[in-house]
Amino acid sequence: MKKIVSKVTVFLFMLSISLSGIETNAYAGTISGTTSGTGTANIAKERIYGNDRIDTSLKISQKGWKDGSGTVIIAQGYGYADALCAAPLAKKNNAPIILSGQDSLSSNAISEIKRLKAAKAFVIGGEASLSDNIISQLKGIEISDVQRLGGQNRYETSVKVAQNLGSVSNVVVTSGAGYADSLSIAPIAASKGMPILLSESSSLPDVVSSYIKSVNPGKTYVIGGSSSIGDSVKNSLPNSQRIGGATRFATNLAILQNFKSDLDFEKIYIAEGDGPTGSEFADALSGSALAAQKSAPMVLVYKTISSDMADFIKESIYKDTTLIALGGTSVVPDTILSQIEGLFNGVSTEVLNALSGAIDKTLEKGIEDEWQALGVARYGVTVPSNYLTNLKKNIKSMLNQPTDYERITLALMSIGQDPTNFEGINFIEKIYNNKELSDQGINAYVFALIALDSGDFEIPKNSVNTRDSLISGILEQKTNDGGWSYGGVTADPDMTAMALTALAPYASSNSDVKQAVNKAFDRLSSIQENDGGYSSWGTANSESASQVIIALCANGVDPGSEKFTKNGKTPVDSLLSYQVSGGGFCHVKGGGYNSMATEQAVQALEAYKMFKEGAGGIYTFK
Template identity: 30%
Template sequence: MHTSIKMMFAITIVTAFFLSLSISVKAEAAERISGEDRIGTAIEISQYGWEHSDAVVIARSDHPADALASAGIVEMADAPILLSRTNSLDPRIMEEVLRLDAQTVYLLGGEAALSSNVEQELRSAGVNVERVSGSTRYETAEEVNDTAGYASASSAILVSGEVAADALSASGMAVDDRLPIYLTKKDSLSTDLPSSVNYVTIFGGTNAVSSEVVEQLEAQGVKVRRIKGDTRYETSVKAAASYSPGNYNLLVRGTSVKSDEEDYPDAVAAAGLANKIGASIVLSHPSQAQASTTNYLSSSYNTNIILGGTAAISDQVKASYEEAAPGDSPDSVELVEGISTYTIDNIIASGEKYIGTPYQFGAPPYTTETFDCSSFLQLIFAENGVTLPRTSRQQYQEGVEVPEDQLEKGDLVFFDTTNDGSINHVSMYIDEETLFHATLSRGVDYTGFTNYWRSHMVGAKRITEE
């Protein structure tokens, strides 16, 4: 197991070093982490990621409600998530807590979720117990974020508190970017966001979090971005593609194991491991590989790890993912004229740290208090080892020209918004509907690639590392 991890790191390092070459990387077979039941799988996940941990998070094993926002605590404490029955502590959990030599256990939820018996058993073993709970799942999420130290966060994630899938997809980004997750009902904001929050990313479409909630947020002066797909699986891969945590994809069952209520045991335990090893969390159908998932995996050269047994994700689906993984072909590691897609994803992730930063024309280079369009791109490329000149006109002289119908994520798109024949704005192309840039009206943010921008487009360049 550890040998395969080291091998993957080595392959990634070689890939980064020889970016100007056409490198072929063969992804290894998907690894599966599972136990005899949901409690056992969570323990196996803990043992995979941790030899020691000062803290452990324990959540109810048969209902995900209180664990939906757990990312904050697992990031703060660098802790695994274990699962427990409501009324008694499985002896295997105590063994794992002792193996880890954990000094503190965080119990998620009130006594209806994890009873006083569970708490007392832990205390009897000499473990400090901190219960993190509210009267509802929405208040528990707020308590989790307060405990994690996110009370003054400027950005946050908002997901449905009624359907777990989008919260599971969001947890990877939450631990990677240190963002609190808040829960809401579909048609009304069900949580008190800190007054410091000025930017919210919503996961899921309007069937999960309606436009009315967006309007409530915008009325409070909060900028809103939505990550969504036509299905939960599309939302999941769009979420995974929107940040770049590291070298792993954690594949978890994306449907409830019960037909009458929400229950995602293996997925609930994923956030801790995602934080520990730097991983995206990708939802999978249990028995039928979805095109959106296989398409994402086919362009990712990360190591794929399946959490849960064959009831969670079947061997047939596992085989489909292994077949979809990049193989021995020139396209197995895509290069953007010398910049790998891995580097482009890291550049975008760097940029997302500055979302909400105000616009200032002529902002000084390599400062982060304010940006204009070109200083923003200059900085985030520089943070990833790629040098750009200071102004948009100078940047237009770099790289390789790209026709509009061949634009790819990471290309720079240039505009003449005053129609005077001179370039005066630059943005990064994300997809056919989205640009990422610093604008006068919104500062650093994602915007639509609208007819306004298309009508003022001068050209596009694919930046090289030479």
């Protein structure tokens, strides 16, 4: 008997996983957030990027200096040494920082300088950094005023740049042996008119010391820990204050905390601050001039964002803040922007980390089916191109029953494909004129309705299946105890939840639907277990909790509401308890990673995140 039940349970879970879907709008350019579940957030997300670091600097220039600029700053794009101190000079001259290779400006860079109508250019660094050929190129496009600001080394170069700022009140001293600390302070130093001076760890170069004595600053900000700038150097500086942390990211946070009152969080720039090559400074450097325009913070990340930084941003941002990633998704993942947005809207760090870990594990193992592709796409990560290639190649062999058309419709919608004409097939017509729905059972009715509503597709009046007939078909298959089941006589949480998700758009306008939905939610509440989760066919499992979360969110019910809190635990709490080490979810507690459980968990946590953000239903692509 146990073996029979086990087989039935596995079948039902495979059935539910094959019928649960999600949706997305592929992240590209600007994506505006919407009012959150608490009615406060309108976070927007942008990305400024090009094909490489030089192209990204040109995109930044185009973004920040749409009407042109009389001055342009040219800095080395592949070696940070001479370029770190450029931001204050750029701010003083209202100039963009355009990156270049050592030997010559690219044709695109020359075109951008022409667009700016620049009459003056500063070339940062000596000939070893930027050759004289670049100066010739600039003069060749009729920029007669070209000034090279370069010394014998990076330290003297930083002084040359500082001298061009004129009178200063305070100065910044940071390490010349790395780029991260300089980039953290750059927009702030620029907006406050403070020069960025480079130093060795154990001694202050004479040229820098002489400059500091000549300007007699009221305050010296020493950026970085004692391993970057030693205490002996700090103590030799006038009225010095160290701002630093144990890591470059901790220093970045300490800087933002120290100057918080001087920063405007209407825009937050996010750039890569570390990496395997040791030269991941370029986007933050060119972006520092743009950030300085509005005294905006520069946040440094590497693959992820620290929880401390995320919490700081959450506490600091406004309801209409724009998060701006500098560089492509390989340097600033979309997940970082989503995490910040989610925190602001009341999604816990635990949920966000669980979601991120599940996505990472899915990508690590490779996209194997539609639901994994949907989960990755909904999360805001680009689905590997081979998924669409394989889908086109195998599509005809995949269409054997009604739910195949329904499942693939949702997948196509999620990746921006047209289900009314994909490889010559009109999937929508194949759904509304399918005469075999009843052969597959309640699940075929449920996901036919979800698929047709996903894009608000028009259904001809003489169709075999209309929205009214699908709703009726679902309502007719209610169990006597107020839910739905696939082949059983009592409510099963999975099938009940899926039916509730399908009926969600109609509860407010159809009294029969409203009554059925209310009874079904009562039933789901009554069978909820003390850990906040659910059992299906006698087995406590993660998928049941996932489906209930999706249904609650689709109907505008907070999974954390009193009705669905048992012993202090919610369905979300229960689902999180199924996480496995290394990312992803298990089917039953104590089990290992399970791809089906992980797929459904991703859907559920995305639905919950969207609910908190007020971003609409998880199956809505309109």
